[in-house]
Amino acid sequence: MTLTAAPTSSDLPILRAVEELRAQVAAWRAEGLTVALVPTMGALHDGHLGLVRRGRELADRVVASVFVNPTQFAPHEDFDRYPRDEAGDAAKLASAGCHALYAPTVRAMYPQGFATAISVGGPAEGLCGAFRPQMFGGVALVVTKLFLQALPDVAVFGEKDYQQLMVIRRFTRDLDIPVRVEGLPTVREADGLAMSSRNAYLGADERARAPELHRALTAAAEALSRGADADGALTAIRGRIAEAGFGTIDYVELRDAESLEPVTAVARPARLLAAAWMGKARLIDNVPVAPAA
Amino acid sequence: MTLTAAPTSSDLPILRAVEELRAQVAAWRAEGLTVALVPTMGALHDGHLGLVRRGRELADRVVASVFVNPTQFAPHEDFDRYPRDEAGDAAKLASAGCHALYAPTVRAMYPQGFATAISVGGPAEGLCGAFRPQMFGGVALVVTKLFLQALPDVAVFGEKDYQQLMVIRRFTRDLDIPVRVEGLPTVREADGLAMSSRNAYLGADERARAPELHRALTAAAEALSRGADADGALTAIRGRIAEAGFGTIDYVELRDAESLEPVTAVARPARLLAAAWMGKARLIDNVPVAPAA
CATH class of the missing domain: 3.30.1300.10 (Pantoate-beta-alanine ligase, C-terminal domain)
Structure with missing residues (x-):
């Protein structure tokens, strides 16, 4: 399988198809390298870049994903106006030492006929789960897919979304997904505001x-x-x-x-x-x- | 990690813990061997043994699982009286050329705090899904777990449970589980009755x-x-x-x-x-x- 990554101005390979992602990870594995995944919804800030830097400490290669996941937004929420800036994201990721960007399309992630959902109880109950009942099911679905597409050794998430982190730990363990889940303390502005x-x-x-x-x-x-x-x-x-x-x-x-x-x-x-x-x-x-x- | 398989009268290794299963599969992979998984609920008959034989055609090593999965039975159904005969099953698997039996406990598969569920629409709707609404969610959950515990190259299921086979194909594709799903035509008694x-x-x-x-x-x-x-x-x-x-x-x-x-x-x-x-x-x-x- 040939890796058809398109070079960007930042020379960060951008992978669009799951086959490209798997080929890249397989190529790294063939060299004996370990792999960290940093799932994001883009609009990257220094908090995300902290996740990439942590990924570099935990593994030899870091792939970040940028995917604004429609299944975790309710119809009235901000899916359409959620900030998107792929070129800016790619440049930031490259500057943080990221090795590849995986940016699939919505259609590739959820093709026609898609019919599977995941629900999580336990840590998903209450808090944000009470106000955004669709969210953690959507997170579980997309993170499961990203984990199984990339099969990284480790994945890094921020503690800013603390409930999300606990939910991800829960279903990763429950479904026996062979990926280690690492949390990183919230990165803040100088005045303490959590980066978001x-x-x-x-x-x-x-x-x-x-x-x-x-x-x-x-x-x-x-x-x-x-x-x-x-x-x-x-x-x-x-x-x-x-x-x-x-x-x-x-x-x-x-x-x-x-x-x-x-x-x-x-x-x-x-x-x-x-x-x-x-x-x-x-x-x-x-x-x-x-x-x- | 040491493989602590208990020998049986049939000398078929019986693996109880997911760590044992993963160690066995890793040992095979280290030898360059491919692996087929045959998930069953035990009470094995010639139909199941046909799946094992098909597994041997498709891969170098075959591991069969025997697990009567509580999450796919409704309270009024036959979970408690579902036939169980592990010694007999092990002997039959060995005779069909199976290389290992994975027989986890209910507690190991669903430990305290377990909080994740999978639901499937599409092919799961109607037919058995209308009469046994809990079944395909339970099948999706346990098969996802077994797939991710073993990470085989291929898994073999019988067409006798045709709707189940289509449901498994659906969520395996939807969740990007890297396992190939193969169906085997129904094995029948001489008078045509589907083995069950x-x-x-x-x-x-x-x-x-x-x-x-x-x-x-x-x-x-x-x-x-x-x-x-x-x-x-x-x-x-x-x-x-x-x-x-x-x-x-x-x-x-x-x-x-x-x-x-x-x-x-x-x-x-x-x-x-x-x-x-x-x-x-x-x-x-x-x-x-x-x-x-």
Whole structure:
């Protein structure tokens, strides 16, 4: 099988077909090289590039995928206006040392007659799963496909989407997919705002207010680790972010760090997670909560 | 990793843990050998052994799995009384040239916290899918797991479960599982009865009447290929099997041979499929219908 990668200005091979991806991975494997996969929806920022750099630490070769996956968006959501910039993405990936970009078409991923769905319970329940019920099924479907198309040794995801990371760990284990799933701590702007492609939806004033989400979560996590009451900590977060100009608050919750089951006290590692709207941007963030010493 | 296969009287290695299965397959691959998987629910008969023999034609090594999968049975169905005979199965597999038996426990396949499900539309709709709505999801789940545990080159299934074969082809393609799915024509008793583990539920008189299902399907397929009307052909089957002593007829249908979409005329290869009860046994069968010349 010939590798027909089209060179770009950045000389990063762009693979369009699953056969090209598999040929590239097979060529690397034939050289005895290990492979990391970094699945993304494009609109890349420094958070994504951190995933690529982590992939380079974990494996000899890194392939990033860029695919805005329609099955994880509801009809009213931002699939159509989700930011897309393949040339910019390719240049950024090349600068971070990525070895190939896999960018399949929607039609190649979901051809006519496609009839399979995956659903995940457990960590997918509640939080974003309650507000975006289609999302984790769509994530499970596309990540399963990407894993089985590339069969990498390891795949790297950001902790910014912490619930997603736990869901991916869950179905990867449940389906016996032979891929190791690695999480990377959230990459943040200097003022603490979690990097996100959806930050592009923020106006200047909204952008200035948005970091309060992370500040409120961090302060509450510290209070919880000093033994503060959970209800009080959650109420404090809600108050702070409402005052900072966030509109609808989808959720602010304390969960077990692994199972994501709701907890009311921090006896073992926990996670504070929140989702709230700033203007037209739905922002999510989360921080670890260490048990009180 | 050490392979801790327990020898049996038949000297067929029995693998219990997924790590043992993967070590065995890896050892074969290290020798440059190809691998076929034959998934079964045990209670093996000559039909299953035909799958093993076909596996030997298609690959260098054959591993059969025996796992009565709870997720494809509804609570009222025969999971508990489904026939189980591992020693007998192992001896039969060895006699057919099988190289290893993989027999995991239910707890190993579905550990505590398991939270993932797969659903399939398209070919899973109607026919058995209408009467056993949980079945194909359960089949998709366990076959996906077995495929990803073993990662064989090819897997072999019988056409006796024709709809199941089409469902497996569908989700294997949809999820990009890198396993080739091969079907084997139904193995039959001398009088035409499709071999099935559930034939063990038939009393002597019922056993004598059961082959009429296949005779009726075959006669109707021939009539259809000569241009007979589909409604008439289906009605004739129903009449013949009711007269032979079948009780409830779950369905008798004419479908496209690939998509399994209902058809009313045989313009391209089609399939006649039926399910009906003889005493306590739900028997299924199907035959190809060639387009009229």
